[in-house]
Amino acid sequence: MKVQAMVTAFNTIVIREIRRFTRIWPQTLLPPAVTMTLYFIIFGNLIGSRIGEMGGFDYMSFIVPGLIMMAVITSSYANVVSSFFSMKFQRSIEELLVSPVPNWIILAGYVCGGMARGLGIGLIVTLLSLGFTRLEIHNLPMVVLTVFLTSALFALGGFINAMLATKFDDISIVPTFVLTPLTYLGGVFYSISMLPDFWQGVSMINPILYMVNAFRFGILGVSDVNPFVALGMILVFIALLTAISLRMLKRGKGIRH
């Protein structure tokens, strides 16, 4: 396949993905906006005013970066896992399999589709947060880099989940029992310096802690971990999940007999 044709195929997949999640916006764009607004009101305003400062900032300012990241992670993952599994379920994945699109273009297309939704939601939540607090960006490149890479990483995670899933239950297990607990325990609502030493150590093996803190560093300039170590970890995970995804596609895991 020629380069220009590959670009066209890539654009086709991405546009198709964007068309899909915007067509069903009440299921994809609205719920995180509502949920995050509730978080801002309840945790930020009502409870936050009694908590006082955290990490040198008022509680609302402290949780905003974490909540934005939480929305990005969840949406990037959900978009790819539900879209790709639906294509498997309806067998419309065969449209792609019979075509000459290389596997890496298929993967890149789906990941970028997931990122489009994740980053779109991130933007919506950021705009909503401006109604509750002032956001002063401490390090813009760090903010952009962290949010893009994290979105890509979880879109890849969603892709692997969709490849392995054989029924609809399988695409909700990881988000419910893995992603949500790791996100809640990943320093979205608190600084791990509040925890006893043992639990601080346990928290350090949670990869989401690094992403939330790198993003928080970009916005507030404070972090529980070294943000550059966090970026390095994200890149390693992206390389690993990309390799796994491409291997699965090559072997046709769950999509070819």
Add this chain to the structure above:
Amino acid sequence: MTNALEIEGLTKTYGDGFHALKGIDMNVRQGDFFALLGPNGAGKSTTLGIVCSLVNKTGGKVRVFGHDIDTHLSDAKLNLGVVPQEFNFNQFEKVFDIVTTQAGYYGIPLKQARVSAEKYLRKLGLWDKKDTPARMLSGGMKRRLMIARALVHEPKLLILDEPTAGVDIELRRSMWTFLEEMNRQGTTIILTTHYLEEAEALCRNIAIIDHGRILKHTSKRELLQQLHVETFVLDTETTLESAPELEGFPCRLSDEGALEVEVQKGQGLNRVFVQLEQRGIKVVSMRTKANRLEELFIRMVEENAHEASGDVA
């Protein structure tokens, strides 16, 4: 002339140990209208699935217009259009989007994809449904949508896996006309079908597959020459109480009260009519009991089943 499809020693063993293909050799010439026939579970869809990359082969070689699918898969796929047996499009997408998206997967820019999509949707009578979500289409329309989608990148080889299954007679005939036209314009067509009259009407070459092996791979003409006995159904003017004795022609009454007469190859039908005339029986119409290909097909598959059971014993 280049072969559109070359298959050598193709084998497929599924994860559960089932040997779906046991070493298939098959060639389809460029420009051919080719039928791959066989009973359910014979290996037709597995064979075509491997050619289209929907099924991983266990062994053997497949070349599409000379492009080996092991080494030049992308080139092979560019020449292929596929109409699968089951509906495999996103039911929530609009007809036009489904076809243009497929063109995009083949690297066709959107502007050009729209022109091509319109051309084939019009040809297949779906243009007025272009903004309709696919789930709202009738079964026949969905089949035509899959054909339009398969043709949007103008492939040189079109593979159709039971394209007229569940389609009414009128639509089936119009699809035959469309496919014949495509073939006349140079598209090589391979189809599987359970309607053997379809294969007899459309195809020039035929392969019969059963239990993962090719039983016959020849031209339709040669195949039909192997038919030694044909059964004709004769509708008589009056209802008969018993079948007449016809010299040289086994004869019986069918359930509908018509006569069924077996005619050996080379016997000719004139002697049947002369004898019936002598007995005062007037024939008002005549037809073959099954189409010729069907008779051959059933005989071959039964013989193969008999041999297979003999092997086991």
